[in-house]
Amino acid sequence: MLDEKANLNGKVAVLLGGGFGIGAAASLGLAQTGVDIAIFDKDVAGMAETKAHVEALGRRCVTMVGDVLSVDDVRKFYEMVGQEFDRLDIVVNVAGGVKQRDFLQGTDAEDAEDIRRNFGYVIQSIRLAVPLIERASRGGSIINFTTIEAYRGAAGFSVYAGAKAANANLRRALAVEFGTRNIRINEVTPDTTPSRGNMSALKPDLLKSMEDAPIEDIEASMAMYIPRGAAASPEDLADTVVFLASDLSRSITGINIHVDGGTSAAFxxxxxxxxxxxxxxxxxxxxxxxxxxxx
Structure with missing residues (x-):
């Protein structure tokens, strides 16, 4: 009964950044519900592994190696999707990232990359996706990933945080604009999550100190910080993607879901x-x- 109400079987999803980590978990979570997958990622090995897992579930998976920093790469990906599938139902913009640095140490080029990687490509992705969604007149669901840093004063991540925060008002505005098109747009916001991307964002000295810390100390610190006592896993985030992609959330649009174990509530x-x-x-x-x- 739950599968029938979710109404995901046979749909098609694109995931930009769907090849490893949180994106891979989202790709597999959707595939497990009967969704065919198209993945765009720069991680060749991770994407190949995720593709193999999707196909082992009996779902179709097409991939393209590319970087969201490239306008041409993103355009070519959507051209491929339009050729490979006769429908598009779900868009997941999960790609993003940053290197921790003080604001005054940043350069114009680094700022431009942070903005493109965390906001600019999202605009392009949605603009290219909507015509493909509307080909079949079935409507669709667009899911953007942001971060807790978009909602607090994230020293050391200022331009990144600003770019991620821009997604919040884009989400609200497009939810209103796309309402009569039957296209929903929502947002998933994690906090600290055990993923390679999150760890690689830290300054080298901070990352080294974390690597050297006893695991019990790290777990105790997470229990202090996170009301639930443990960080959300990539699979927890994937479950939220599946919910927002499905008809179980058919009247939900323009909202943000914090998947963080309560840290945004604690603030x-x-x-x-x-x-x-x-x-x-x-x-x-x-x-x-x-x-x-x-x-």
Whole structure:
């Protein structure tokens, strides 16, 4: 009954950035519900592995190697999709990324890349997708990925955060504009997620300190930060994509779903050791965090 209400079997999805990590999980999640897949990614090995898994599920999978930084690559991908399939139902813009750096150290070229990689290609992807969706007059679902950094003051990620935040109002505006076209547009917003892309964004010294930290310390820090106690997995994000792609969400458009274990709800309330939830450590928490401190 749930599969029938979801109404995904036989549909076609494109995933820009669908070859590895969170994107691969979304590709497989959709394929498991009977969706045929087209993947655009620059990770050749990851995309080949994801394609093999999709085909093992009995679904068709076409791929193209390319970079969202390239206007021509994205255009050629959609041309391929139009040739390979007679319908398009689902668009997932999951590609993105950044390297952590102080704002004043950035260059114009780096800023332009951050904006294109995290916002500009999304505009192009949607503009190219809509005519393909409308060929069959069935409507469709567009799902963009942003980040918690779009909703808070993310020092060290300022231009990236601004580009991701731009997706939020694009989503709202297009939800209204596309409403009568029966095309829905929504947004998935993760926070910290154990993925290669998230880890590679960090400064080398910070990444090295995390690699050297005992796993139990990392787990304890996540339990402090995330109200649910554990980070959302790529599969958790994929499940949200499947929901937003399906008819189970047919009246949902223009919204953002935070898949973060509650960090966006907390917005700074941390479960400090020895002190419990508070915006800043107090009392026994200070003693635990700073041995030798007098309170």
């Amino acid at each position: 700074g309330f941390i479960n400090w050791p020895g002190g419990g939830y508070c915006p800043a450590p107090v009392g026994e928490s200070i003693k635990k965090l700073f041995p030798g401190a007098t309170v």
